[in-house]
Amino acid sequence: MASLVVLVFVHLLTCEVLSVSRPRCDRCDQTSCNCSWKQLQQVPTTTSKLTTVLNLSFNWITSILHDDFLGYSSLRSLIISNNRINMIDREAFSPLKNLENLDLSENDLDTLSAEWFRHLPSLQSLNILGNRYQSLSQDSLFQPLKNLKKLHFGGPLLQSVRKGDFSGLGCLEELVFDGRNLQKYDKGSLRVIEAISHATLGLNDPFQKNLQLVEDILSDAVQPNTTLTFTDTELFKNYQMSPVELAFNRGIRTFSFNNCNLSVEVCFKLLDLMSDSEISTFMIEDTKVMLLSETQLVIPNNQKHLEVVSFKNVEVTPFHVFPALIFLQPSLNKLRRISVLDSKVFAIPCGTADFISLEYLDLSQNMLFDLTFKEMMCDGDGGVFLNLKTINISKNHLETIDSELFTGLRKLENIDMSGNSFNDMPDTCQWPPALRYLNLSSAHLTQVTSCLPESLQILDLSNNSLTVFNLKMPSLTDLYISGNKIGSFPHGGLFPHLTFMSIQNNGLQTFSHDSLDEYKMLDILEAGANTYVCSCDFVAFMNNDLTNRVKIRDEFKSYICESPDAVRGEVVTEVRLSVFECHTALAFSLLCFSILVVVLVIVGLCYKFNVVWYMTMTWAWIRAKRRPVITKGELKYDAFVSYSEMDAGWVEAHLIPELEESEPPLSLCLHKRDFAPGGWILDNIMEAIEQSHKTVFILSQHFIKSEWCKYELDYTHFRMLDHNDDTVVLVLLEPIDKNTIPKRFCKLRKVMNSRTYLEWPDDDNHIPRFWQSLRAAIAKPMTVGDMSFDTTSVNSVSLY
Numbered sequence: 001m002a003s004l005v006v007l008v009f010v011h012l013l014t015c016e017v018l019s020v021s022r023p024r025c026d027r028c029d030q031t032s033c034n035c036s037w038k039q040l041q042q043v044p045t046t047t048s049k050l051t052t053v054l055n056l057s058f059n060w061i062t063s064i065l066h067d068d069f070l071g072y073s074s075l076r077s078l079i080i081s082n083n084r085i086n087m088i089d090r091e092a093f094s095p096l097k098n099l100e101n102l103d104l105s106e107n108d109l110d111t112l113s114a115e116w117f118r119h120l121p122s123l124q125s126l127n128i129l130g131n132r133y134q135s136l137s138q139d140s141l142f143q144p145l146k147n148l149k150k151l152h153f154g155g156p157l158l159q160s161v162r163k164g165d166f167s168g169l170g171c172l173e174e175l176v177f178d179g180r181n182l183q184k185y186d187k188g189s190l191r192v193i194e195a196i197s198h199a200t201l202g203l204n205d206p207f208q209k210n211l212q213l214v215e216d217i218l219s220d221a222v223q224p225n226t227t228l229t230f231t232d233t234e235l236f237k238n239y240q241m242s243p244v245e246l247a248f249n250r251g252i253r254t255f256s257f258n259n260c261n262l263s264v265e266v267c268f269k270l271l272d273l274m275s276d277s278e279i280s281t282f283m284i285e286d287t288k289v290m291l292l293s294e295t296q297l298v299i300p301n302n303q304k305h306l307e308v309v310s311f312k313n314v315e316v317t318p319f320h321v322f323p324a325l326i327f328l329q330p331s332l333n334k335l336r337r338i339s340v341l342d343s344k345v346f347a348i349p350c351g352t353a354d355f356i357s358l359e360y361l362d363l364s365q366n367m368l369f370d371l372t373f374k375e376m377m378c379d380g381d382g383g384v385f386l387n388l389k390t391i392n393i394s395k396n397h398l399e400t401i402d403s404e405l406f407t408g409l410r411k412l413e414n415i416d417m418s419g420n421s422f423n424d425m426p427d428t429c430q431w432p433p434a435l436r437y438l439n440l441s442s443a444h445l446t447q448v449t450s451c452l453p454e455s456l457q458i459l460d461l462s463n464n465s466l467t468v469f470n471l472k473m474p475s476l477t478d479l480y481i482s483g484n485k486i487g488s489f490p491h492g493g494l495f496p497h498l499t500f501m502s503i504q505n506n507g508l509q510t511f512s513h514d515s516l517d518e519y520k521m522l523d524i525l526e527a528g529a530n531t532y533v534c535s536c537d538f539v540a541f542m543n544n545d546l547t548n549r550v551k552i553r554d555e556f557k558s559y560i561c562e563s564p565d566a567v568r569g570e571v572v573t574e575v576r577l578s579v580f581e582c583h584t585a586l587a588f589s590l591l592c593f594s595i596l597v598v599v600l601v602i603v604g605l606c607y608k609f610n611v612v613w614y615m616t617m618t619w620a621w622i623r624a625k626r627r628p629v630i631t632k633g634e635l636k637y638d639a640f641v642s643y644s645e646m647d648a649g650w651v652e653a654h655l656i657p658e659l660e661e662s663e664p665p666l667s668l669c670l671h672k673r674d675f676a677p678g679g680w681i682l683d684n685i686m687e688a689i690e691q692s693h694k695t696v697f698i699l700s701q702h703f704i705k706s707e708w709c710k711y712e713l714d715y716t717h718f719r720m721l722d723h724n725d726d727t728v729v730l731v732l733l734e735p736i737d738k739n740t741i742p743k744r745f746c747k748l749r750k751v752m753n754s755r756t757y758l759e760w761p762d763d764d765n766h767i768p769r770f771w772q773s774l775r776a777a778i779a780k781p782m783t784v785g786d787m788s789f790d791t792t793s794v795n796s797v798s799l800y
């Protein structure tokens with residue numbers, strides 16, 4: 001009893017630990033999770049119930065438990081290939097009612113169980129390739145999979161296929177059967193499948209050892225409509241072609257080799273068999289063709305039905321001993337389409353074959369160069385490819401655009417010359433009249449010329465170094481000029497029929513209504529990845545008007561601002577610009593206006609509070625402070641007389657004679673007489689005042705109006721503020737209303753109010769007394785230091 005409890009406890013604990021340690025798949029977008037290459041040892045939990053695709057390939061998962069997929073009810077596609085799965089719980093897939101695609105390939109499953117599939121009614125595609133099972137192990141394994149369309153099964157360890165293995169399967173679109181080491185095949189096993197559209201068979205070992213087995217499989221799997229592919233097989237001997245012959249005899253029309261090794265001998269045998277068959281399409285891909293020995297080659301008969309030949313990445317070794325193919329000529333005159341891609345073709349002699357029916361020729365990714373291409377085109381003798389509609393010579397080593405090689409091809413409509421290094425194009429060219437598609441992308445072109453024909457409807461010039469595109473193209477509907485260095489939209493009037501333009505990844509800085517309006521028919525535009533300057537107009541245009549005008553087919557998030565710096569790297573439609581950036585002119589006007597207002601206010605305030613006056617005074621006063629100290633005894637004058645020019649008559653007639661010429665004579669300083677000529681008037685005044693014991697102001701209406709007198713008054717006033725001295729003598733020539741004295745001479749007004757001043761009497765009898773008083777005022781003895789400037793006490797001047 002106790003041990004049972006412990007067991008249960010341990011079980012609970014491990015369950016707990018397991019569910020706690022279950023990893024999460026965090027590399028998900030809305031519906032699909034890619035958790036491959038994560039070293040997961042367990043199926044991770046999901047973050048979203050809506051996950052429809054879960055890719056767990058290339059992990060370390062060993063077993064799949066019954067609750068692993070509980071959260072994945074929406075899953076449509078589950079990829080657990082390339083793990084180490086050796087155990088799957090019979091109920092593991094039961095939550096996956098909607099699963100359509102299950103990939104269990106490259107794991108370690110050694111037995112398969114129909115139980116797994118019981119709950120997968122929607123499954124359409126099942127891949128169990130590359131596991132460790134030796135047989136499908138159970139009758140009716142696929143019975144529950146009523147909707148299966150694609151089945152990939154087999155692997156290196158698969159030994160036997162038995163009757164009943166495939167029962168229940170209806171029509172398959174695709175069967176991939178890896179029976180590379182298959183030993184035993186029960187005749188009729190595959191026949192239960194009603195029809196197989198594409199059968200891909202890897203039967204290398206049976207092909208070497210047991211041709212009967214291959215034949216049995218082919219006779220079951222192949223119907224006339226089946227596309228048959230042999231893969232991962234080496235075929236070197238003619239006799240190995242007997243199963244192929246059987247398939248041909250069953251009437252198949254499409255046949256291919258993929259990733260095989262073939263001998264030249266086998267190829268010729270194949271061509272021979274093909275000439276008597278219904279084969280119309282023959283393809284070889286990723287295959288080596290080898291010349292093994294000097295065998296007598298069977299010259300094949302003419303191909304009756306062969307129309308499409310496609311070789312891709314076919315290596316011929318050693319190519320220099322390879323027999324010339326000139327004898328193939330008669331057998332190729334029914335061909336409509338030839339593709340020889342990526343197969344190191346560097347020359348096809350003129351007249352190798354009479355390609356009279358050829359409509360499509362694709363020689364891309366080869367090694368043709370100017371000389372050999374010219375040879376192949378028989379120097380432009382149009383008789384060879386009379387019916388050619390499309391030629392693809394992209395990614396070769398051509399360096400010259402030689403339109404005359406095509407001129408004679410009256411039916412030629414499409415030329416793809418992309419991926420060659422042309423560098424430039426001739427000024428004029430002679431293209432076939434029907435040409436409507438020309439691909440010159442990745443061709444190192446730096447400019448275009450009128451070599452380009454006006455008949456073109458589709459023109460691809462992407463990934464070159466063009467800076468402008470300005471040719472008239474009246475028929476053009478599709479223009480590709482992405483990946484160049486174009487700085488502005490081409491002039492739309494040049495392409496009246498353009499409906500599509502791709503101009504991504506250029507140097508465009510902006511575009512607008514105006515640039516688009518010229519394009520009368522433009523419907524779809526791709527213009528991302530340019531160096532956009534995100535002005536307000538452009539941002540507004542992108543946000544509001546653009547989509548009314550054209551459809552943007554590339555993603556809006558590829559429209560990125562390159563400048564201004566503040567928004568560099570931001571998506572144009574998400575940029576928010578400030579008012580200042582958007583209405584620069586208005587903002588600047590406002591700014592200038594407010595600066596003007598502030599300046600005016602300051603000027604007004606200065607005027608109102610006489611700031612200029614105070615500043616002039618402060619300046620004069622500071623200069624005065626810097627002058628050497630003058631002691632009382634050194635003073636030159638008894639009085640400086642400040643008067644208005646209008647009052648000069650009175651001064652000269654009365655004052656001077658009275659004071660200077662009578663006893664004792666007083667020395668007066670008069671600006672007219674004693675000022676040093678040329679000096680700054682303010683300096684002169686200051687000096688005069690400082691060199692005099694007293695300053696006599698001859699006050700009159702004129703005085704108050706006089707500029708110079710104002711200075712004198714100003715300075716004296718200033719000094720009074722500073723020294724508080726009483727060296728001022730006021731003489732009133734005529735009555736003055738005190739209120740007419742400017743306000744800033746507050747102290748003067750105070751002085752006038754507080755002090756008696758001398759008035760020039762109207763009555764002549766009082767004149768002697770006036771002079772007496774004046775003399776007394778000027779000659780009044782002073783206390784020591786009264787007149788000397790005290791340089792140590794530079795007071796800050798209180799303005800009021």
Ligand SMILES: *[C@@H]1O[C@H](CO)[C@@H](O)[C@H](O)[C@H]1NC(C)=O
Binds near residue numbers: 034035036037
């Ligand atoms: C899934 O992720 C792997 C690893 O990061 C990556 O290499 C692979 O390209 C991705 N596959 C797909 C289909 O996105």
Ligand SMILES: *[C@@H]1O[C@H](CO)[C@@H](O)[C@H](O)[C@H]1NC(C)=O
Binds near residue numbers: 036037058079
């Ligand atoms: C799953 O992931 C592998 C590895 O990243 C990748 O090669 C494969 O294409 C993916 N399969 C699907 C269906 O996305």
Ligand SMILES: *[C@@H]1O[C@H](CO)[C@@H](O)[C@H](O)[C@H]1NC(C)=O
Binds near residue numbers: 224225
């Ligand atoms: C083969 O395909 C054609 C049409 O592609 C169809 O009419 C014909 O019935 C098919 N034959 C078989 C045996 O499936």
Ligand SMILES: *[C@@H]1O[C@H](CO)[C@@H](O)[C@H](O)[C@H]1NC(C)=O
Binds near residue numbers: 232234260261288
């Ligand atoms: C083809 O030959 C090469 C060696 O030339 C070999 O590595 C390769 O495995 C062979 N392919 C097949 C399918 O046997």
Ligand SMILES: *[C@@H]1O[C@H](CO)[C@@H](O)[C@H](O)[C@H]1NC(C)=O
Binds near residue numbers: 390392394
């Ligand atoms: C020409 O071949 C290239 C490379 O194989 C291919 O990308 C292109 O689509 C082909 N052009 C035409 C017009 O078929």
Ligand SMILES: *[C@@H]1O[C@H](CO)[C@@H](O)[C@H](O)[C@H]1NC(C)=O
Binds near residue numbers: 459
């Ligand atoms: C032009 O050729 C390139 C490279 O072969 C190809 O990718 C592109 O799709 C072609 N352009 C058009 C418009 O077909």
Ligand SMILES: *[C@@H]1O[C@H](CO)[C@@H](O)[C@H](O)[C@H]1NC(C)=O
Binds near residue numbers: 443444463
């Ligand atoms: C652009 O052209 C260069 C060669 O001119 C080539 O290497 C490159 O792959 C091309 N890029 C694209 C996106 O076609």
